[in-house]
Amino acid sequence: MSEHETRALVGRYFEAFNAADSEAMLALLAEDVAHDINQGGREIGLEKFRWFLGMMARHYREQLSDIAIMVAEGGGRAAAEFTVRGTYLATAEGLPEAKGQNYTLPAGIFFDVDDGRISRVTTYYNLQDWIEQVSAG
Template identity: 65%
Template sequence: MPERDAAAALVRRYYEAFNAGDRPGMLALLAEDVVHDINQGGREVGRAAFAAFLAHMDRCYREQVVDLAVMVDETGTRAAAEFTVLGTYVATDDALPPAAGQRYRLPAGAFFVLRGGRIARVTTYYNLQDWLRQVAPNGAGG
């Protein structure tokens, strides 16, 4: 049971750092060779790649995670989180619709592999079509 408690605490600290805008704090929780599976995107490896991803996200979005539920397997080596992202789209992201301060509320989830007291893999999922509807330039967004 201590492994499960420590795993849950690690995932919670990750989201606490996210909500506080503490990117160095988030990165400190990751293994150096962290694997990051991006929603409907590719796979990146390494803390430096994750830092670049966070910088890109911070340029385009202002987000907070609420309603966080963390679940851990019996070994304490795998975890999942379900949450809601409250966000504002502040700068146009590549080929996505133009940003104009649209607000969104998006159910999401993430899966984690934990190793040596650090996060070794993060895989995040959300419904991109739902997000696109919410930020649609025709006013259909939230």
């Protein structure tokens, strides 16, 4: 893919995220997508990604803003930095109790792109910052 096409693909990923359209997100991913979960393991495949999106929707309502997409020469890799603005809806296992707390934190995602699809999604944010925000509010 060209750099322009990769930028557009990643842009569509974020548009689908902000629309809470998991099916549109999944349509952009390779069948064997590698998903590196922040401070967690790696999961492989669309069905595991679908499960993850469902779990996230149960626990959090989030919007991403201030999105800056950067694409490597040749279009095979991209990265994005953004701000997460969210609400903690339901208590997630091993995390503080959810009481509808709002949070804002910087985050980033690294992407690999192969054959017109996103083949890797690696997410990073400061979990301790998030815990402190929801514990205080």
